Amino acid sequence: MDNMFRLMGSEEFSDRRRCIWVNGPVIIGAGPSGLATAACLHEQGVPFVVLERADCIASLWQRRTYDRIKLHLPKNVCQLPKMPFPENYPEYPTKRQFIDYLESYANRFDISPQFNECVQSARYDEVSGLWRIKTTTTSSIAGSEMEYICRWLVVATGENAERVVPEIDGLTTKFEGEVIHSCEYKSGEKYRGKSVLVVGCGNSGMEVSLDLANHNANPSMVVRSSVHVLPREIFGKATFEISMMLMKWLPLWLVDKLLLILAWLILGNLTKYGVKRPNMGPMELKVVTGKTPVLDIGAIEKIKSGDVDVVPGIKRFYRNHVEFVDGQRLNLDAVVLATGYRSNVPSWLQENDLFSKNGFPKSAFPNAWKGKSGLYAAGFTRKGLAGASADAVDIAQDIGNVWREDSKIHKMRSRVVYRRCISLA
Structure with a gap:
């Protein structure tokens, strides 16, 4: 606490109304990783504050996913610590079911994030030994700035x-059709009868293409490089x-050899449809690069039937059509960019020990969750919700150990002071 008073006495903190001391860790991000960490801290008896730039928990799921999405993996490997999915949930919960689960999870563990708090910067103050997190509140018209001060910082932005x-040449300067990212895509209903180019062949690209085909659109999916496609279930x-x-x-x-044999038996030879497999096996590729195999839920059948057309890499866009690298052209009404996401940690975290320039921890799983000076990372394992849950348990246990030790010391000091007061009386 001496460090805290020294920090508060500096000129930079002259406006005390905008400075908040957090008696515990600050968790940045109210997605599944942040919620899991908060729940585990709650069970350890450690207070915390959760900062979230959106106006709700799990904003990726609530604001940036399409209607038909479900969990790609079985619910038993996607549940968060301390609370399983309801027994009546299907093996692969829907978007709405997963959001309901997360909201129930937050209520059960008394997690009330500070919404509309966008982190501008976070840095460790060597003098005080504390973290300083500057935010802008986006809920008010004018906006307001805040500074949170804490001993521990948990990065859970995902x-x-x-x-x-x-x-892409011509996409923003020449093409006159609609262009959206897959995070803005909701349903293929509005594209019925239209020619739509889906750029990307990962899980999002495959599912968007499937959804478009199911709504009688005319989707074409760009498969620029090789990709592993596995059936979601085998036998x-x-x-x-x-x-x-x-x-x-x-x-x-x-393991890779067996998976590829089983995939070939179930899905067949996909090369003749324009879907080529990488030389490296699916699980080895996942371990080495973090790239997850596509789990097929029906897109391959649409490709085989011709309802989804596979096209090569893009050369350039024109006013109402696109030219591919092989010279063929395709008239278009819209483009959906299923080109993925990235971490934004380097844009606001002033630190060079735990995180690399690409926004992921430098160390591999399972050693990526802890840095120096009370800094932690939750949900950057490239192992989905199971990895995020493992991080949450480790982080809460680590902080909880220090918290309990400090509490013992504080109680001992309080007893000594009390005894001295009694003797003096």
């Missing part, structure tokens, strides 16, 4: 904080669970 929009069991089980007993190369 791997998908900002959309990635590639620069009635989740492919993810099968791969995790196999990896406990078999070498990685053999």
